[in-house]
Amino acid sequence: MRAFFEKIPAIEETSFLARRILLSYFDAPLHYHPEYELTLILQGNGKRFVGDSIENFEPGDLVLLGSNLPHFWRSEKTFYENKEPIAEAIVIQFSIDFVKNIFEKLPECKSIIKMLHLSKSGIRFPVMFQTYLEKVVEAHGIKRLILLIDLLGNLSQTSHYQLLASEHFNIKPDDVENERMRKILEFTLDNFQNEISIQAIAEIAHLTVPSFCRYFKSRTRKTYVDYLNEIRVSHARKLLIDSELGISQVGLECGFQNLSHFHRIFKNQVGLTPLVYRRSF
Structure with a gap:
C-alpha cells in the first residue's frame, strides 16, 4: 500500500x-x-x-x-x-x-x-x-x-x-507527510490486535518518541494511543455484532489485554458497555 x-x-x-x-x-x-x-x-x-x-x-x-x-x-x-x-x-x-x-x-x-x-x-x-x-x-x-x-x-x-473527520484534522496532502502517515496506518492496521509500544510506532515513522507524539497529535488532534484504541473499539463493535465470542475474548481479539480496560475504553467511546451494545443488536 x-x-x-x-x-x-x-x-x-x-x-x-x-x-x-x-x-x-x-x-x-x-x-x-x-x-x-x-x-x-x-x-x-x-x-x-x-x-x-x-x-x-x-x-x-x-x-x-x-x-x-x-x-x-x-x-x-x-x-x-x-x-x-x-x-x-x-x-x-x-x-x-x-x-x-x-x-x-x-x-x-x-x-x-x-x-x-x-x-x-x-x-x-x-x-x-x-x-x-x-x-x-x-x-x-x-x-x-x-x-x-x-x-x-x-x-x-x-x-x-x-x-467524519474531526474539525481540526490537519494532514496536509504532500507526498512526504502522506508516506509517513501511510506507514503509521499500515503498521497499526496490521498489528492492532497485538501490543504496540510508542517506541515501536515511532521507529516506523523514523522519529524519536517525543517527536512522534508531537507530530501525530499536531495532525490528528489526538494521541496515538487514543487513535489505536479507536481502531480496536471499531473492530470490537463488529465482533460483538457478527460473532458469538464472549466479551472477554472479543477484548483479547482486539488487542485489549485487560478486560476492565476494554470495558472502560469501549464505554468511553461508544457510551455503552460491550454487553449492552451487543444486546442492543
Missing part, C-alpha cells in the same frame, strides 16, 4: 465521472485528489478511513469526500482469501471547476455549496439515497447531469448525516 496523489482521468463528452466498481476486495491505498467524491458501498465490509475518522463500513455505506481529503477503504482480511469478485461500489467524482461553473453560479444551489463546504471533513449519509446513485451511473448525456444535480440537491436537504 503506497500513499499517493491520485490523478482522476478526464473523459471526453462528460463533465464528471460515475462508475460501478467490482473487485475481489477493497485495497486502495491512502490517497487524495482535488475532486469531490461520492462513494456508495454495494458489497463488502471492512474499515473506512477518512481523515482521522476510523469506522466499519458495510453495504449501504454512503460517503461524500471533500477536495484533497485523505481516505481509503480496506476490506476485512477474509476478503483477501476469496478470488471471486465480492467487493462492489458506485463512485462519482467531480472537479472543483465543475462546482464553480455550475453550482456557484446558480442561487438555487446554495444548499449544495454549503454541503460541499462541510464535506472537507467527509459526510456519511443514510442508505436511502442508493437508488439515486444507481440512476446516475446508468444514465447518459444531459439526463445524467440532471440526475447528479438532483442527487446532490436531495443530499443537501437531509438532516440525517454524520461528519
Whole structure:
C-alpha cells in the first residue's frame, strides 16, 4: 500500500465521472485528489478511513469526500482469501471547476455549496439515497447531469448525516507527510490486535518518541494511543455484532489485554458497555 496523489482521468463528452466498481476486495491505498467524491458501498465490509475518522463500513455505506481529503477503504482480511469478485461500489467524482461553473453560479444551489463546504471533513449519509446513485451511473448525456444535480440537491436537504473527520484534522496532502502517515496506518492496521509500544510506532515513522507524539497529535488532534484504541473499539463493535465470542475474548481479539480496560475504553467511546451494545443488536 503506497500513499499517493491520485490523478482522476478526464473523459471526453462528460463533465464528471460515475462508475460501478467490482473487485475481489477493497485495497486502495491512502490517497487524495482535488475532486469531490461520492462513494456508495454495494458489497463488502471492512474499515473506512477518512481523515482521522476510523469506522466499519458495510453495504449501504454512503460517503461524500471533500477536495484533497485523505481516505481509503480496506476490506476485512477474509476478503483477501476469496478470488471471486465480492467487493462492489458506485463512485462519482467531480472537479472543483465543475462546482464553480455550475453550482456557484446558480442561487438555487446554495444548499449544495454549503454541503460541499462541510464535506472537507467527509459526510456519511443514510442508505436511502442508493437508488439515486444507481440512476446516475446508468444514465447518459444531459439526463445524467440532471440526475447528479438532483442527487446532490436531495443530499443537501437531509438532516440525517454524520461528519467524519474531526474539525481540526490537519494532514496536509504532500507526498512526504502522506508516506509517513501511510506507514503509521499500515503498521497499526496490521498489528492492532497485538501490543504496540510508542517506541515501536515511532521507529516506523523514523522519529524519536517525543517527536512522534508531537507530530501525530499536531495532525490528528489526538494521541496515538487514543487513535489505536479507536481502531480496536471499531473492530470490537463488529465482533460483538457478527460473532458469538464472549466479551472477554472479543477484548483479547482486539488487542485489549485487560478486560476492565476494554470495558472502560469501549464505554468511553461508544457510551455503552460491550454487553449492552451487543444486546442492543
